[in-house]
Amino acid sequence: MASLITKLQDGYQNVVARLGIKTNNITRSGTYQWDPLINQRMELEYMYTGSWVARSAIDIPAKDMTRTGVTLQGIDPNDEKKLQKAILDLDIWNSLCSCIKQARLYGGCIGYIRIAGQDPSTPLDLNTIDLDQFEGIETLSRWQVTPAIQDPIIGGVDHGLPSFYISVFDNVFYQKPFTIHHSRVIRFIGIEVPWYQKIALLMWGQSLLVNIHSRIKAYDMVNTMIDQISNKAHLRTLKIKGMREVLATGGSDAEEMLLNYVQLMRETQSTEDVTLIDGDDEFDAIPYNFAGLKELLEIEGEQLSGATGIPQSKLFGRQADGLGASHAGDIELYYGNLEADRERILRRPLGKILDIISRSVLGRPLPDDFTFTFDSLWQLSDVEVADLGSKLVETITNAYKSQLITSEEARAELTKTSLLTKLFSELEGDIKQDIEPDTK
16 A cells, blocks of 8 residues: 655755755754853843943834834823823833833843832732822843742733742842732833743743844954954064074173164154165065955944844944935834834833823823824924925815815814824814815
């Protein structure tokens, strides 16, 4: 009976030419292993504080994600002003930025929601928050707290995550347990890892630097090599006839005379461009060719940009050069990815924080129809805003004149455009019938 099972092999293989991952070639010997840098806090910190590239890779996305703020919808305009002011007064955006930075650096971080007068080890009941009780967010990295993984959350969207976080500092230095219930924190991780690695990391993620530290080293190596070549570009060779015999038989006096001779040559050469040597001596300058170094550095920069997901113009502060050159496409793609990350990472914790601020500032929870939108990362120039606003107003006005929409609907549409143009954001009352509809 013929076998119904066929052996399948994936990928191209050429045994004779030794092509393919399963043939006898150099590529086959390469493997991937667990990187111990994941759990080496000090080395991660040394990279962050010692390499400007590492710092930029950690800081730039975190700063961009928290720099434009949000627009609140579904609440009274006066209440929105109070909430926006409280967000600034409580330093919420800087706190969130710090949480994201430390999550990217260490692989995990929590933001402790500080409610005055409440026991942090108890579950947070939002209905118990009184006026002026919310004090802000305290950033605690994964190395500052120990998650109680032996007591996981059962059920809900946080199923399997730790129920409590224990402060390492308070337990070690003050000998006083400081336990925070999971409902009183907002949680961030760096790079998400598979389940088995997550267990090994106490339910945290891994640092961004784990994936890119080899690229950072390669970039720094090329920069160091360029520095060394620059330092040696002025090397010159002086051949002195009988120098070995002079040093061997002449003693310290001969050595001092030789050094004086070289020093005299250096002084005359640097001041008058004259090289003064003996007739039997020979002097040679070593030429250096710097061609290709810029291209090599740009290749390493492209690798770093790809590894971090940050365009080179932002990562290295590099402007586009050449006729018609522009980084607009790269920036647009970067902002698009960052806006998706912002929705994924910040929407849920920020919604919780806004509700807490409302209870602490307004004395009541947010309405059921409340929502918010993140302001666009792509900032239009004043000319672009004016042009866009003019076109939107013209379109809405034409629709009203054609009796396609009512005056109230026209006002509502104008208010919606404020998300893009920041114009017409505070329209109040009914629109006056100043525009005569087109009845023709």
